Amino acid sequence: MMKKLVVAIAAIVPSVLMADTVTVVTSFPKELTEAYKKAYEKKYPNDKVEILNKGTPAGMAYVREQAAGSRPEIFWASAPDAFEVLASEKLLAKVDPGVSGIPEKVGSYPINDPEGFFRGQALAGYGLMWNTRYLQAHKLPAPKEWADLVKPVYHGHVATSSPSRSGTTHLTFETILQGEGWDRGWNQILQIAGNCAAITERSFGVPDGVQNGQFGIGLVVDFFGLAAKNSGFPVEFAYPSVTAIVPANIALIAGAKTPEAGKRFVQFTLSEEGQQLLLDPKISRLPVLPATYAKAPAGYPNPFGGKIQAKVNFDSNLSESRYYVVSSLFDQVITFRHKELAAATKAIQEAEKRLGGKASKDLDEAKRLAWMPPLGEAQAKDKELLAAFKAKKGDTAAVAKKTQVEEEWNSKAKANYARAVELANAAK
Amino acid sequence: MIAAISLAIAAFLVAFLVLPVASVVYTAFATGDGGFTFSHFESFFRISLMRESFWNSLWVAGLSVAFASLIAVPLAYFTVRFRFRGALLIQTLGVLPLVMPPFVGAVAMQLLFGRSGSVNLLLNQWFGFSVPFMDGLNGVIFVETLHYFPFILLNLTVAMQNIDGAMEESAHNLGASGWRLFWRIVFPLAMPGYVAGASLVFVKVFDDLGTPLVLGVTNMLAPQAYLRITSVGIEDPIGYVISVIMVVFSVGALWMSARILKGRDYSTLQRGGTSLAKRRLTRGQAVLAYGWIGLVLLLVLSPHLGILAMSLSKVWSFSVLPEGFTLAHYETVFTQSSRMIGNTLLYCGLAAFIDVALGTAIAYIILRTRLPGRELLDWTASAALAIPGVVLAIGYLRFFRGIELPFSDSAFTATWVALMVAYAVRRLPYALRSCMAALQQLHVSLEEAAENLGATKAASIRRIVVPLMAGGMLAGFVTSFITAAVELSATIVLSSSASTAPLSYGIYLYMQSIAGRGPGSALGVIAVVIVGLGTYASYRLSNRSDPWTR
Numbered sequence: 001m002m003k004k005l006v007v008a009i010a011a012i013v014p015s016v017l018m019a020d021t022v023t024v025v026t027s028f029p030k031e032l033t034e035a036y037k038k039a040y041e042k043k044y045p046n047d048k049v050e051i052l053n054k055g056t057p058a059g060m061a062y063v064r065e066q067a068a069g070s071r072p073e074i075f076w077a078s079a080p081d082a083f084e085v086l087a088s089e090k091l092l093a094k095v096d097p098g099v100s101g102i103p104e105k106v107g108s109y110p111i112n113d114p115e116g117f118f119r120g121q122a123l124a125g126y127g128l129m130w131n132t133r134y135l136q137a138h139k140l141p142a143p144k145e146w147a148d149l150v151k152p153v154y155h156g157h158v159a160t161s162s163p164s165r166s167g168t169t170h171l172t173f174e175t176i177l178q179g180e181g182w183d184r185g186w187n188q189i190l191q192i193a194g195n196c197a198a199i200t201e202r203s204f205g206v207p208d209g210v211q212n213g214q215f216g217i218g219l220v221v222d223f224f225g226l227a228a229k230n231s232g233f234p235v236e237f238a239y240p241s242v243t244a245i246v247p248a249n250i251a252l253i254a255g256a257k258t259p260e261a262g263k264r265f266v267q268f269t270l271s272e273e274g275q276q277l278l279l280d281p282k283i284s285r286l287p288v289l290p291a292t293y294a295k296a297p298a299g300y301p302n303p304f305g306g307k308i309q310a311k312v313n314f315d316s317n318l319s320e321s322r323y324y325v326v327s328s329l330f331d332q333v334i335t336f337r338h339k340e341l342a343a344a345t346k347a348i349q350e351a352e353k354r355l356g357g358k359a360s361k362d363l364d365e366a367k368r369l370a371w372m373p374p375l376g377e378a379q380a381k382d383k384e385l386l387a388a389f390k391a392k393k394g395d396t397a398a399v400a401k402k403t404q405v406e407e408e409w410n411s412k413a414k415a416n417y418a419r420a421v422e423l424a425n426a427a428k
Numbered sequence: 429m430i431a432a433i434s435l436a437i438a439a440f441l442v443a444f445l446v447l448p449v450a451s452v453v454y455t456a457f458a459t460g461d462g463g464f465t466f467s468h469f470e471s472f473f474r475i476s477l478m479r480e481s482f483w484n485s486l487w488v489a490g491l492s493v494a495f496a497s498l499i500a501v502p503l504a505y506f507t508v509r510f511r512f513r514g515a516l517l518i519q520t521l522g523v524l525p526l527v528m529p530p531f532v533g534a535v536a537m538q539l540l541f542g543r544s545g546s547v548n549l550l551l552n553q554w555f556g557f558s559v560p561f562m563d564g565l566n567g568v569i570f571v572e573t574l575h576y577f578p579f580i581l582l583n584l585t586v587a588m589q590n591i592d593g594a595m596e597e598s599a600h601n602l603g604a605s606g607w608r609l610f611w612r613i614v615f616p617l618a619m620p621g622y623v624a625g626a627s628l629v630f631v632k633v634f635d636d637l638g639t640p641l642v643l644g645v646t647n648m649l650a651p652q653a654y655l656r657i658t659s660v661g662i663e664d665p666i667g668y669v670i671s672v673i674m675v676v677f678s679v680g681a682l683w684m685s686a687r688i689l690k691g692r693d694y695s696t697l698q699r700g701g702t703s704l705a706k707r708r709l710t711r712g713q714a715v716l717a718y719g720w721i722g723l724v725l726l727l728v729l730s731p732h733l734g735i736l737a738m739s740l741s742k743v744w745s746f747s748v749l750p751e752g753f754t755l756a757h758y759e760t761v762f763t764q765s766s767r768m769i770g771n772t773l774l775y776c777g778l779a780a781f782i783d784v785a786l787g788t789a790i791a792y793i794i795l796r797t798r799l800p801g802r803e804l805l806d807w808t809a810s811a812a813l814a815i816p817g818v819v820l821a822i823g824y825l826r827f828f829r830g831i832e833l834p835f836s837d838s839a840f841t842a843t844w845v846a847l848m849v850a851y852a853v854r855r856l857p858y859a860l861r862s863c864m865a866a867l868q869q870l871h872v873s874l875e876e877a878a879e880n881l882g883a884t885k886a887a888s889i890r891r892i893v894v895p896l897m898a899g900g901m902l903a904g905f906v907t908s909f910i911t912a913a914v915e916l917s918a919t920i921v922l923s924s925s926a927s928t929a930p931l932s933y934g935i936y937l938y939m940q941s942i943a944g945r946g947p948g949s950a951l952g953v954i955a956v957v958i959v960g961l962g963t964y965a966s967y968r969l970s971n972r973s974d975p976w977t978r
Contacts, residue, residue, distance in 0.1 A: 023925070029941030033926070034764055051926040053937055057659035062924075065662060070837070133746040134544060165646075197543070198563070204940060205644040211942050213544035213746025228942045232743050232752075282943040336476075403474075 020261040023050045023072035025059040025253075031227075031282040039277055040268050047261050056082045056167060063091055068255030073262030076269075078124060078221070078248040079167030081320060086251070087117040093254040095119070098267035102288050106245050106303050108313040111288055113249075120247025121269050122278055123286040123303050126172040127239040129207060129225035134216040143217055145240045146176055150191035152349040156342075157216035158196045159206050162335045164327040166203030168221045171246060174319045174326060179242035179312040182377035190371040192219075193334045194345025211235060222301065223285045230281035244314040245303045247288065322380060324389035329375055332406050333413040340417035344370040347424035355427060366423035369416040374409050429886075430797055433789055434805065440786070441808045445853050448823030449675070449815055455826060456668035468665040472673075477647060478666065482673070484565060485649040489634040491569045493626050496577035499724055500625070504584040504618075505610070506717050508591075511706045514721050521721070522578040522585075524728050527960045529914035529932065530575040531638030532952035533731025535939055537571055538562055538643070539744055540734045546748040567643045572633045574727055579632070580625035587621020588614065593704055614704070620688065627685035631678045635816035638916035638932075642939055649674055653818050654921060662825055671819040678814045732956065739949035757946035765934050765951060772913050772931040772958075775844060779851035780908035783859035784901050786852075791863040792893070796872070806860070813857045817917025820850055824922065844928040847919065851912040858911060859904035866900020867893070903969045910962035914955055931955055 022040075026033055030053070037049040054062055056077045063071060063086065075086060086092050094116045102120070105111060111120035128143050135142060140153055149158055163170035177185035193199065197215055200206050207224035209215040211233050225237025250269055252262045268274045275287040279296050287293065290304045334341060348370060351363050379385065385405065391398030459465045472478050507515050540546050541561040548558035561570050591614065599605075599613045615622075637650040646655060649670050656667035709717060739757050741750030790805050812820075828840045840846055870893065878888040894901075916932045923933040931951060938948030 029944060030764075030926075030937055031941060031943050052924050053926060053940075054924075055659060058655075061659055061661045131746055137746065201644045201646045207942060208644075209543075211745060212539055212542070214538070214542045224942065231943050233745050233942070234743070235745075 019046055019048045020258045021048045021050050022074060022258070022261045022265045023052060023256075024074040024076055024265070025052045025054060025062060025072050026074075026076040027054065027056045027059060027078065028076060031280070032285075035277050035280055035283060036269065036274070039273065040265060043268065043273070044261075044264060047264065049265070060086060063253060064089070070257055071253050071255045073253060073256040073258060074250065074265055075118075075253055076121070076250045079171075080118075080246065080249060080316065081167065081323065083113065083118040083249050083251055084320075086253075087113065087115070091254055092117040092251045093256075093259065095252040095263050095266050097270050099270045099272075099289070101291055102270065103290065103304070106247070106288075109244065109246055109316070111247050118249045118251035119266070119270065120288045121250040122248045123245050123288055124168070124248055125222045125239050125243050125245045125286070125301075125303065126168070126175060127220065127222055127225065127237055127243060128217060129210050129220045129228070129235055129237045130217040131210050131213050131215070132234045132236055134210075134213050138216060140216060142236065142238075144238060146188060146192065146242060149195060149217065150188060151195075152353070154217065155195045155346060155349060156197050158192060158218070159198050159200060159209055159215035160193065160196055160219040161200045161203040161206050162327075163330050164335075165201060169203050169219070170323070170327060171244065171319075172219055173330065175244040175312055175314060176242060177326070178244075178315060178318065182380060183372070186373035187371050189330075190334070190341065190373065191345065193338070194341050194370065196338070196342070199335045199338050223283065226284035226301075227282055230284050239301070242312055244312050245286075246314065248285070321386060325375075325380060325386060328389065328402075328406055329373060329409060332409040333374060336410060337413045337417060340414055341370065344417040344420040344424070347421045351424040351427045360427045362423045362427040366420040366427065369423070370420035374412045374416075430793060430799060434793055434799055434802070437786055437789060437793075437805060438808075441805070441853075444824075444849050445812055445815070445820070446808065448820060448827040451827040452668050452671045452819060452823045453675075455665065456672040468669050472666055472669045475666070478652065478670075481647050481649050481652045481670075484647055485634055488565055488568050488572070488648065489630045492572040492576065492633045493580075493629050495569065495573040496580050496629050497622075497626065499573070499577045500580035500584060501622075502720055503581055503724065504588055505614075506721070507585050508588040508704055509707060510709050510713070510717065512709050512714070512717070514717060517721055517725065518581070521725060521728055522581050523963065524732070525575045525578055527963055528575070528732055528735070528952075528956050529638065529916065529959075530571050530636065531642045531916055532735055532914075532935055532949075532955065533575070534567070534571045534639050534642045535945065536731050536734025536738055536949070537567070539738065540730050541570065542567075544746050549746070549748050562643075564645060565648075568640050568645055568648070571639055571643070571731075572636065574731065576629045576632050579628045580622065583621040583625035583628075584618055585621075587618040588704065591617045591704055596704055623685045623688045627681040630681045631814070634677055634681075635674060635818070635917060637818050637920060638936065641920070642936065650816070650818050650917070653822065657822050657825065657921070662829060667822060668826075671816075671822055674816045675814070675819055678816060682814050735949050735952045735956070739946060739953045741946070757950040760947040761950045761954070764947070767927060768929055768931050768934040768951070769954065771844065771928060775848040775930055776851060776909045776912040779848050779855060779912050780859070780905045782849075782852040783856050783908040784863065784905045786856060787859035787863035787904055788867075788894070788897065788901060790860055791867045792889070794864070795867050796875075809860050810857045812853050815854070817850070817854060817915060817919075818921060820854060821918040821921035824850060841922065842924055847922045847928075847930070850918045850922060851915060852908075854915065854918065855908035855912050858907045862900050862904030862907060863897065866897040866903075869900075870896050899969055903966045906962050906966035906969065910959045910966070913962075914959055931958075 024033065033051045033053070037051060040049055041047065052062070052072060056079050059075065059077060060082055063075060066072070075083070075092070083092070097119055102111060106123055113119065130142060138157060140157060143149055143154070161169040163173055173189055176189060179185070180188055200209065206215070206218040207220045207228060210218040210220070211228045222237060222239070225235060228235045229237055250266055252259065252266055256262050270289070272289060272292065275289040275292040276295060277283065278285040278287045279292070279300065286301065286303055293300065293302045293304065296302070344366070348363065348366050351366070355363065388398045388401040388405070391402070456468055457464055457466070503518050503521065507518050538545065542548070543558065543560070543563070545562070547561070552558050560566055595613055595617060596609065599609050604612060635650060637654055640646065640648050640651050646652065653667050653670040653674065656664050656670065660667070737750050738744060740753045740755070742752035742754050744750035786809070790809060793799055793802050794806055824846055825841050828846070831840050832838065833840045833843050833845060836843070874896070875888045875892055878892045879885070883891065914932055916936060919930060919933050920936060923929045926937070929937070932955070935948050935951045935955065938944035938951060
């Protein structure tokens with residue numbers, strides 16, 4: 001026994017000491033990282049790839065806590081804002097992509113960081129994923145647009161996550177807000193949320209629940225839907241017309257142990273070879289190198305071909321300026337009050353059915369109470385409010401203001417939803 | 429010599445248990461410049477998510493105890509009260525859940541009992557309604573109940589078996605029978621066993637990190653501690669506040685059970701007399717008893733069968749049973765992750781080896797020497813039972829921050845050594861109990877005889893004590909090994925790189941993506957097989973040791 005253990009330890013130690021190790025901090029699933037690790041190590045037999053799988057915030061915290069010179073080489077994740085934060089903290093290093101042919105922009109969104117600290121490695125669009133068996137069993141039509149999800153037939157069959165839990169979900173809702181405008185956008189989001197069976201704790205909870213039939217329809221990033229479909233699950237995925245295509249990024253970390261190997265890895269992921277790995281059915285992501293699509297199977301979505309129309313000109317500055325306000329508003333009036341919102345939505349839908357199209361003041365008032373955000377567009381631009389939500393933890397005054405505002409939203413939402421139920425039930 | 433060894437053991441325990449936990453407690457109460465403050469606790473209770481998590485954890489742990497009691501109390505009563513073959517079935521029931529880590533079964537339970545799981549699909553088809561078994565906290569309670577009820581069952585059965593039959597006869601003579609007899613005489617007398625089991629269930633559920641995470645529930649204390657420390661950072665005081673609260677509840681629950689056991693004298697005067705009268709089942713009772721056992725058996729086996737089906741199925745979605753079977757997931761696991769299986773064998777093997785070495789040494793020091801303060805070793809080692817895995821791991825991250833492993837240029841907590849040591853510390857109490865029991869059964873005259881014949885102390889330990897204790901030591905090794913193999917709380921916090929990750933972390937990683945569910949389940953089945961074989965081995969070993977020592 002002991003002898004075996006010693007042999008085992010001896011076998012592990014030298015392999016770590018000799019080769020160049022590329023340490024990759026990533027939030028991506030095992031199928032993707034495993035494919036890149038295998039392909040890269042085959043091409044560069046002297047290098048070893050070490051994957052550190054961490055959620056994006058955990059990954060950022062990890063990079064920050066390592067000393068310069070012993071940091072990991074690569075940061076690889078979806079949310080562009082995470083990279084912006086790391087770049088502003090001087091934790092990223094510029095790297096030459098070593099490949100030409102990657103366009104500057106997809107739609108109106110720049111693929112690479114204008115300053116060159118991080119690069120788009122794949123593209124992701126947001127859309128609707130549904131379980132075909134579930135829809136069939138419940139006799140539901142397949143949805144096409146975000147707006148379809150507000151229909152009463154979908155009540156209790158939809159699922160989404162919260163923007164505060166996942167960057168991808170935040171982008172989905174910010175896209176709706178930018179596409180429809182603040183008031184109409186929130187109106188739509190509140191109605192969709194009112195139809196939801198659950199606001200899941202993690203973004204992965206949505207595709208996972210749709211995949212195994214817990215939910216009928218989910219708001220997801222394309223690769224979740226496409227990968228599930230291509231792995232044989234009875235699901236479909238569609239891009240609605242109001243969608244945004246944004247890059248998932250990769251960056252070389254400043255102060256890494258072996259920056260040269262790190263650079264090799266970045267270049268590999270952007271090369272034709274590396275881009276092609278994205279087409280694997282289990283990965284199903286959209287390459288940034290347009291030439292790659294020539295080798296894609298028929299029907300593979302191509303954001304450069306004009307098939308997915310990103311009608312929204314996504315404004316990342318606007319998104320960033322109100323990031324915490326949108327996340328927090330969503331949590332206070334939707335995530336934490338979901339039961340009440342769903343009840344109000346149900347009551348309104350039933351009243352509408354009962355009235356059969358007859359106009360009713362009570363019903364209109366109920367709709368206003370349930371589906372209008374407690375924060376108007378003008379208020380949402382208020383500098384003081386935005387500053388309070390962006391303030392650092394130590395700033396007691398700002399934190400107090402933020403807590404007070406949040407408490408107001410929350411209690412107002414609770415009262416509004418309760419009143420909406422009363423009004424809708426009484427509507428004649 | 430003995431003193432030097434004791435000091436070495438004490439140093440190990442202080443470095444890897446006492447100081448890391450102390451640093452967690454210190455950080456929870458310390459201001460930036462080292463002063464004492466309650467302000468972190470105040471901010472904890474000001475954050476609504478934290479208040480919610482706090483109540484959710486209590487709610488889940490409390491309800492799990494209630495439901496576990498509901499399952500276990502009737503089963504225990506059947507075993508001691510009735511003469512019937514079901515008793516063997518109940519014994520099996522007591523072990524089955526323990527060979528499967530709860531977080532592995534959780535995913536399968538979603539497919540069986542979830543909103544569109546097999547059971548609800550059938551209910552909907554036949555009766556037009558469904559039951560939210562797995563929605564949010566319900567899912568955690570359901571999974572934990574099925575996993576941990578054996579703790580109550582086993583403890584309660586032993587306690588009931590020890591009740592003096594004379595008590596029952598006296599009650600009969602005084603006119604009590606039926607329910608009155610059970611509630612007024614039998615249950616109160618068995619109370620210590622019940623409390624011991626129930627408090628264990630409470631502590632285990634309260635500390636569990638893997639199950640809520642796999643089910644996607646994060647508004648509980650253990651997941652919040654993990655998320656705060658990993659995403660906000662190692663300096664975030666809230667993570668430490670949560671850790672302290674978890675330790676307080678763990679210690680509190682265990683202390684309460686010790687207190688209740690101690691406070692009242694439940695021992696009966698005569699031993700070896702009669703125990704509770706055993707009856708034959710009437711026909712009606714037999715139907716009830718077997719019906720209940722069958723139902724529980726079905727529930728208990730469901731995660732096992734579910735995970736097996738998942739590991740073999742191509743597609744399982746919105747259907748009662750999976751369709752299309754394949755071995756591809758096992759192939760994926762063996763080509764991609766055989767390293768993880770090797771890692772688990774290595775880490776848990778080393779950890780169990782350390783445990784047995786320490787356990788034997790401590791047992792010898794306690795039982796065979798008069799070293800002053802020797803009980804301290806026992807207490808400290810056993811205290812590890814009350815420290816949640818998340819807390820110990822957070823303590824390591826905090827206490828060993830910036831400390832590098834000798835002969836390498838990586839931080840101690842970034843290597844697998846930290847993980848292995850954490851396993852060793854957390855599982856030491858199990859190995860220690862085993863070794864203590866083995867040594868207690870060994871009469872000291874055997875050693876005295878050896879020494880009379882000229883053997884030195886060291887030689888008598890090597891030639892007499894250790895060989896005769898071998899059975900108990902092996903049982904301790906296996907127990908430490910199998911429980912460490914499926915540990916996830918400390919693992920998830922301390923694992924960083926995929927190549928040094930053990931099996932349990934691999935299962936968790938796979939479960940994070942749709943295409944990974946199959947391979948994850950396959951890895952889960954492998955874990956269950958390893959643990960199952962280990963449990964069987966430890967059962968055989970501890971039985972075999974008996975004839976040698978008598």
